Every structure is written in structure tokens, then in C-alpha cells.
Amino acid sequence: MFFLIATILLNVVISVIFKLFPKYKIDTLQAIVTNYFVCVITGCLSIGHIPFTAANFHADWLPWALGMGVAFICIFNMLAYSTKVDGITTTIIASKLSLVIPVIFSLLVYHEHATMFKIAGVLLAFPAVYLTTRVEGDDHKPQSLLWPVLIFIGGGLLDTTMNYVQLHFLSAPADQSAYTIFCFATAAVTGGALVIVLLALKKITLQLRNIVAGICVGIPNYFSIYYFIRALNSNVLESSASIPVLNIGILAASALTAILLFKEHVNLLRIMGMATSIIAILLIAFGNK
Numbered sequence: 001m002f003f004l005i006a007t008i009l010l011n012v013v014i015s016v017i018f019k020l021f022p023k024y025k026i027d028t029l030q031a032i033v034t035n036y037f038v039c040v041i042t043g044c045l046s047i048g049h050i051p052f053t054a055a056n057f058h059a060d061w062l063p064w065a066l067g068m069g070v071a072f073i074c075i076f077n078m079l080a081y082s083t084k085v086d087g088i089t090t091t092i093i094a095s096k097l098s099l100v101i102p103v104i105f106s107l108l109v110y111h112e113h114a115t116m117f118k119i120a121g122v123l124l125a126f127p128a129v130y131l132t133t134r135v136e137g138d139d140h141k142p143q144s145l146l147w148p149v150l151i152f153i154g155g156g157l158l159d160t161t162m163n164y165v166q167l168h169f170l171s172a173p174a175d176q177s178a179y180t181i182f183c184f185a186t187a188a189v190t191g192g193a194l195v196i197v198l199l200a201l202k203k204i205t206l207q208l209r210n211i212v213a214g215i216c217v218g219i220p221n222y223f224s225i226y227y228f229i230r231a232l233n234s235n236v237l238e239s240s241a242s243i244p245v246l247n248i249g250i251l252a253a254s255a256l257t258a259i260l261l262f263k264e265h266v267n268l269l270r271i272m273g274m275a276t277s278i279i280a281i282l283l284i285a286f287g288n289k
Helices: 002-020 028-047 062-086 088-097 100-109 116-133 146-169 173-200 208-233 239-262 268-286
Strands: none
Touching (some): 002 208, 002 239, 028 208, 062 146, 062 173, 088 146, 088 239, 100 116, 100 146, 116 239, 116 268, 146 173, 146 208, 208 239
């Protein structure tokens, strides 16, 4: 249970830092790339050694780590572009609704038991996410469903892949930490290459405040992913329940933090969304009891 709670809280911390980016005019790309390098360094310090060994380069999970590292960069860019084109609310809904994909995968592929209560919790996740992220007076509609659909599929497949790799390759804590560091290293190299190209084309300039922001994000970001893997491996909940609890928990906690710290407007829809989120979490997590 510690890893579940820690993952939720760390994601809230990251959300708060991102919320401050516009105030300090932070270039998101530079901060995110820096964040990935910081994640690698933090991971190595955390485990007490550098995991880039010959054995790990021949590990069964290596192709998955490389693929997920690239996916981190791609999905982040889709999130950024969708926020610009379709708006924040639409992007958040598409991102958080993706939790349905790994849940369905676990139920169908791993044949985890599904009661009417658990199914009801999954279905209730849709209105819970929508109501929690709904902003009063926000009648903006996306010009195209392309980017929200890509985010929905990409985020869902990423969570599903993480769950699959954990179940089949990451039973040992040493492999879990090494896998996490390899994912971030791949993302760092991929993002770093993009930054170098943009610098060569004189599209961007490096600024110290962006690097500092990346450092502030990188440390909690590493532990949020590492604890996420540990949470999946803790067997506190079935895999079909862990990811929904984490996603909806992060969403509800982030919304509450935004209200308390940033004085975001509270309306009836948001209150209903938080209540619905709690009910959905209980149904998904304990629907088999």
C-alpha cells in the first residue's frame, strides 16, 4: 500500500511543478529532457551503482525498456500538442480514460475474476474522469479527435506494456530498478538528440532556468515510476485494479491540490466527479471481496 500512496503523491508533486512552468516561463522540452537525465542519475545513486552492464544489455527486458523510453518522449509530445490544439480538459480526459485499456487486457488475457461490482467500477471511471476534470464554462470543442484518440491508445498501451513487462520480466527488485533507469536513459538520449537538432537549427536556446526546472521534476519523476513498478509487484491489488486506483487516485488528488493550492474554481460537477472517483476506486479495488 505504501508504494500505491507514494506513487500518487509523487505524481501530485510533479503536477504542481508543471503548474508553475508558465509563471516562470519554462521551456517544457528542455525541462523534460533535463528531467530524464536527472532520473538516470537519481536512479544510479538510489541503487548505489551504474546498471549499464553487459548482463543488462542482454536482459530479456531490454527491448521493452528501449521501446518504452521512446514512447515516453512521443506521448509527451502528443500531450503537449493536444493541449495546444484541443485544450487541457480534452487532453486530460483522453489521457486518464486510457486506464480502461490495461484493465480490459488484464481481465481478458490474464483471466482475472470480474464481478459486476468491478465492471461497474470500470464503467464508472468514465464519468468520474470527465466530471473531475470538467471546468465550468469550458465549452471548447476539439477540431479533430485524432490527437485525443492517439493519446488514449498510446497511454493505454504504455500502461498495459508496463504491466506485462512487470509480470513476465521484473520479479526481482534489481531488475525493476535497472529497467526503470534504462527507460529513462533511452528517453534522455532520444530527447537530447531532438534538442541538439533544434539548437543546430537555432530554433531554441539553452537557458539555466529550464535546466533547474528539469532537476526539480526529475527526482520525483524517477521515484514515481520506480514506485509504480513496485506497486504493481506488491500484489496488494490485482493488476486490473492497481492501474485504475493509481490513475483515478492521481487525478482526484491532483484536482484537490489544485483547489487548495491554486484556488481553482470548485463547482458541483467537480464535487460530483471526486465522489464518483472514490466510488469507482472502491468498486474496482474491492469488487471481488
